[in-house]
Amino acid sequence: MDKKIFIGTDSGATTSKIGAVWEDGTPVTTDLLQRSTNSNLGKQGVLDSWLTGISDFLVKNSLHWDQVQGVGLAMPAPFLRYGVVDKAPNMPSIFEGWDVHSDFSKELSRIAHTAIPLAVGNDGNYGGVAEAQRVRGETKMTVLMLAPGSGLGGAYIGSDGLPLEGDHLAGMELGHMPAVLQNLDTKPYPCGCGRDWGCVEVYTAISGLPYLLEERRSKFPNHFLFHSDRPVKEKVLELRGLAQHGDELAMDIFDFQAKVMGFHVANLYMSLDPGIVVIGGGLMDPFATTQEFRDRYIRIVVETAIPYLWKSQQATIKVVPATLGDLSQAIGSALVALYKFGN
Numbered sequence: 001m002d003k004k005i006f007i008g009t010d011s012g013a014t015t016s017k018i019g020a021v022w023e024d025g026t027p028v029t030t031d032l033l034q035r036s037t038n039s040n041l042g043k044q045g046v047l048d049s050w051l052t053g054i055s056d057f058l059v060k061n062s063l064h065w066d067q068v069q070g071v072g073l074a075m076p077a078p079f080l081r082y083g084v085v086d087k088a089p090n091m092p093s094i095f096e097g098w099d100v101h102s103d104f105s106k107e108l109s110r111i112a113h114t115a116i117p118l119a120v121g122n123d124g125n126y127g128g129v130a131e132a133q134r135v136r137g138e139t140k141m142t143v144l145m146l147a148p149g150s151g152l153g154g155a156y157i158g159s160d161g162l163p164l165e166g167d168h169l170a171g172m173e174l175g176h177m178p179a180v181l182q183n184l185d186t187k188p189y190p191c192g193c194g195r196d197w198g199c200v201e202v203y204t205a206i207s208g209l210p211y212l213l214e215e216r217r218s219k220f221p222n223h224f225l226f227h228s229d230r231p232v233k234e235k236v237l238e239l240r241g242l243a244q245h246g247d248e249l250a251m252d253i254f255d256f257q258a259k260v261m262g263f264h265v266a267n268l269y270m271s272l273d274p275g276i277v278v279i280g281g282g283l284m285d286p287f288a289t290t291q292e293f294r295d296r297y298i299r300i301v302v303e304t305a306i307p308y309l310w311k312s313q314q315a316t317i318k319v320v321p322a323t324l325g326d327l328s329q330a331i332g333s334a335l336v337a338l339y340k341f342g343n
Contacts, residue, residue, distance in 0.1 A: 002064075002067050003023065004023050004342075005020045005069065006020060006021050006023075006070045006071070006334045007057070007070070007072070008020060008072045008336075009050050009330065010074045010126070011074065012076060013037060013091050014036065015037060016050060017032060017326060017329070018033045018053045019032075020063075021331065021334040027331055033053065033060065036049060039091075043103065047103060047104060050104065055111070066112075068112060069342065070337035070340065071108060071119070073333060074127070075095075076122070076123045079121075083100055084097065084099045084101070085098045100120060101118060104120075117337070117340070117341045119333070119340050121333075121336065122163075122165070125164075125165060125332075126329050126335075127155065127332045128143065128155025128332065129155070129163055129335050130324050130331040131145050131280060131323070133161065141274075141275030142156065142158055142159055143155075143156070143277075143278060144265075144269075144278070145157070145277075145322070146261065146281075147279070148204045148281040150206045151192070151207055152174065152201040153175065156171075156172050162336065162339055174264070176191065176201060177264070177267070178197045178199065179198045179264070180260075184256075189208060190202075200264050204257050205281075209236035210233075213239070216252060239253060244289060255296075257297075258297045258300035258304070261279070262300060262304025263305070265301055265319070266305040267308075269308075276319075278319075278322050279301065280322030284321040294321055302317060
């Protein structure tokens with residue numbers, strides 16, 4: 001009898017990634033398969049892209065639809081209600097108000113010739129599911145994940161392996177909590193979400209780097225970035241690479257971001273009391289950052305957080321880098337399907 005599998009699709013505005021796990025939760029493969037989301041072709045174009053991606057994945061791994069017992073779909077968007085996408089700043093307008101759960105379920109049933117259960121959720125939450133499975137092993141530890149990238153994603157994974165989503169499916173939007181500005185000597189810069197109280201995301205992710213770079217003009221007046229005519233977006237995207245070579249301006253910015261993250265971890269630790277904290281995102285990418293850089297970032301996070309924790313937490317705090325990279329959300333989606341629909 002063929003082994004059962006659970007499929008995960010991580011859908012972004014431009015690219016969708018596909019992964020799968022067996023019944024025991026191990027990945028079918030760690031090779032990344034991705035396809036264009038085709039959002040410019042409308043909803044049906046997106047659905048067709050997801051289905052084609054899954055079909056290609058099955059063929060590539062000598063699998064077939066009869067083995068698929070459930071599908072998970074991760075999307076970078078808030079939800080109006082379960083499976084219905086709300087407006088998101090980084091998603092095309094066609095997604096707003098879309099009952100993706102209903103439409104994708106119908107398409108899955110059509111191509112598989114049988115009903116296939118579908119789980120839909122936020123990509124940050126589902127990515128956290130995969131990273132949590134990796135770091136806690138056979139234990140039931142709860143896991144907090146923070147993933148700074150273009151924005152700040154995050155998740156809290158309970159002892160059941162599933163993410164905290166909340167009654168309004170807006171749980172763990174931790175990037176839009178206010179930063180501890182009184183300890184940071186910075187201004188409450190506006191966030192893309194519309195809030196003006198100084199969202200943590202602005203001080204820890206790419207979206208806020210233009211502000212942090214400009215703040216340092218007086219401290220590093222002779223730095224070549226301040227004498228370049230290139231667009232600011234190009235300048236800030238160069239900072240991560242500069243930091244790998246010890247550039248003082250870049251290191252100062254990322255040290256600051258790590259400090260902000262440390263205060264945020266302290267706040268979340270006090271609220272959620274996790275067993276393990278995982279830091280993801282591009283700053284922890286082993287192909288783009290050095291071990292020295294990653295160790296330094298995590299050390300600053302821990303050193304900043306510790307004074308604000310309870311003694312029992314201070315003695316046991318564990319902060320580790322994410323390990324799955326671009327696979328995390330696809331694998332996490334598959335795991336959610338397994339946890340919800342597996343026998």
